Amino acid sequence: MDVRSDHFATEAEARAEIEAAGYFALTAAFEPAKTEDHWHDFDSMLFVLEGELTVTDATTGERCVCGPGTRILAKAGVLHREEHTGYEAVVGLSVEPAKLTQPIDKPPPVRLATRGDGR
Numbered sequence: 001m002d003v004r005s006d007h008f009a010t011e012a013e014a015r016a017e018i019e020a021a022g023y024f025a026l027t028a029a030f031e032p033a034k035t036e037d038h039w040h041d042f043d044s045m046l047f048v049l050e051g052e053l054t055v056t057d058a059t060t061g062e063r064c065v066c067g068p069g070t071r072i073l074a075k076a077g078v079l080h081r082e083e084h085t086g087y088e089a090v091v092g093l094s095v096e097p098a099k100l101t102q103p104i105d106k107p108p109p110v111r112l113a114t115r116g117d118g119r
Contacts, residue, residue, distance in 0.1 A: 001057055001078055003064045007047075007071035011090055014047035014071070018092030021045065026097060027090050034083045038105035039076075043094035046072040051087030055080055058108070079108055 008014050011027065018025040023045060030053075037058040046053075048070045055072065056063045058079040066072060074080070076094075093100070 001055065001062075001064070001080065002073040003055070003066060004071045005067070006069045008069060011047075011049060014049075014090040017047075017071075018045055018090065021092060023092035023094055024096055025090060025092050027088070029088045030084065030086060032084060032086045035081050035105060037079055037081050037108050039079050039108070040074070040104060041076050041101060041106060043076050044072075044074050045092035046074075047090040047092075048072075049088045049090060051084065053082060053084040053087050053089075055082050 008017070015025045023043075027049075030051075048066050048068055050068060053066045053070075054063060055066060058081055064072075
């Protein structure tokens, strides 16, 4: 994940960057949430307009607090979790929204236990 604070000032700037990348832009208000570890099967760009979002990379444990002006770039497959009391953002999706697979938040892959002899 690539997180940059103070990256943009207006919604128009965020939308222009999303469109320049060839992504689909939408503005959304997110209700308060605390998610479990999950991943997405699409690349995304998220531009925080209002509120605050904490994103934790589940692999490294790196935690980022993202307020207005923050841009988050995430490649498909990044395992992460989110916590917030509600925020508004412009989201850029590499996939047309109508073609997103469900659920959008995919559970972590299941790891099979190995026997003591490594098999």
